[in-house]
Amino acid sequence: MKAYLLLADGTIVEGKGFGAEGVKFGEVVFTTAMVGYPESLTDPSYKGQILVMTYPLIGNYGVPSKEIRENGIPIHYESDKIQVEGYVISKLMRPSHWASEMSLDEWLKKEGIPGIEGVDTRALVKKIREKGVMMGALAVGDYDKEELEKIMENVRKLSYDEANFVDKVTPKGIIVHSPKKADKTVVVVDCGVKYGILREFLKRGFKVIRIPYTYDPTNAFEEFNADGIFLSNGPGNPALLKTLIENAKAIIEYNVPTMGICLGSQILALADGAEIYKLKYGHRGINKPVKDLKTGKAFVTTQNHGYAVKPESLNEFKVWMINLDDKSVEGIYHPNKPIIATQFHPEASPGPLDSTWVFDLFAKLIKGDAHGF
Numbered sequence: 001m002k003a004y005l006l007l008a009d010g011t012i013v014e015g016k017g018f019g020a021e022g023v024k025f026g027e028v029v030f031t032t033a034m035v036g037y038p039e040s041l042t043d044p045s046y047k048g049q050i051l052v053m054t055y056p057l058i059g060n061y062g063v064p065s066k067e068i069r070e071n072g073i074p075i076h077y078e079s080d081k082i083q084v085e086g087y088v089i090s091k092l093m094r095p096s097h098w099a100s101e102m103s104l105d106e107w108l109k110k111e112g113i114p115g116i117e118g119v120d121t122r123a124l125v126k127k128i129r130e131k132g133v134m135m136g137a138l139a140v141g142d143y144d145k146e147e148l149e150k151i152m153e154n155v156r157k158l159s160y161d162e163a164n165f166v167d168k169v170t171p172k173g174i175i176v177h178s179p180k181k182a183d184k185t186v187v188v189v190d191c192g193v194k195y196g197i198l199r200e201f202l203k204r205g206f207k208v209i210r211i212p213y214t215y216d217p218t219n220a221f222e223e224f225n226a227d228g229i230f231l232s233n234g235p236g237n238p239a240l241l242k243t244l245i246e247n248a249k250a251i252i253e254y255n256v257p258t259m260g261i262c263l264g265s266q267i268l269a270l271a272d273g274a275e276i277y278k279l280k281y282g283h284r285g286i287n288k289p290v291k292d293l294k295t296g297k298a299f300v301t302t303q304n305h306g307y308a309v310k311p312e313s314l315n316e317f318k319v320w321m322i323n324l325d326d327k328s329v330e331g332i333y334h335p336n337k338p339i340i341a342t343q344f345h346p347e348a349s350p351g352p353l354d355s356t357w358v359f360d361l362f363a364k365l366i367k368g369d370a371h372g373f
Ligand SMILES: NC(=O)CC[C@H](N)C(=O)O
Pocket: 045, 232, 233, 234, 235, 236, 237, 238, 261, 262, 263, 264, 304, 305, 306, 307, 308
């Protein structure tokens, strides 16, 4: 099967198709993660994006079962399905692993997601690094010149930054997860929360109540007698989520233990009156160095974001952590309230577990013993 990756700048890359036939559109982004393709593919923050892997050999450990669960949550998946619009790799490997249920090719086919292999992903990433991320399309099947031109026309009409993708991944109603012995409750404002985050809460004995992102969080707080509130990761441009930003203002006002990750961190910053800008090609990978400015300690983190907070635009919040590669903001906190947020992913999934202590800090904030933070 033939496959074509079309970029808004006019580039057409040919390769071999795998997964589903058909055309999908999305912002073309890359991750430098060497492992963890099941987690990356199911991360709801990738909704609306076509993902390019810089690591050349993908698929060699197949696809694990979704039925291996802990506290009811699949341990190898970040949501129930593949979220990327398309998948771009250099070489598709034959799977060999005792826990593999199917091949990557079969999985993408089953979920209707097109893939392309045999692509010089190094050249592609160089282009994205120079020009910045751009819209694209992945077409798997037989397409002639005219058809490809038509697809290219449509690519140029689309803008990732103006579409609300959170609407597509937020739950339709309230979802409750509880560990066997729960002593505290966290309300999760679910903009497409990664299961890895829920696993961290459940592991710490928290009952988790997931609410749709449009649900009034302070009401939910009273309704569920919650001890803490969490603003989740999610896809797309945070500045579009006006109601959520207003709700976040109310949360800050409410002064309860609050944590944000990635999109959630950007929403808290926007609620603080700060500004967001778009990074040229984002931070996506599992070896991104971050420094905690409070302790001076550095650690390696997992990241998946395209936007960042302008540090000088923060009002009440302060910069907590920075990215050691480009010095961009990787964490913020409120100096007088129990509110912490990271731009990176302390749950990793996939990636290093160096920063899961951020969840311990949130647990301490909830229990009222995070003195001196
Ligand atoms: N992982 C996330 O929550 C991503 C947040 C936001 N969509 C960004 O790209 O910056």
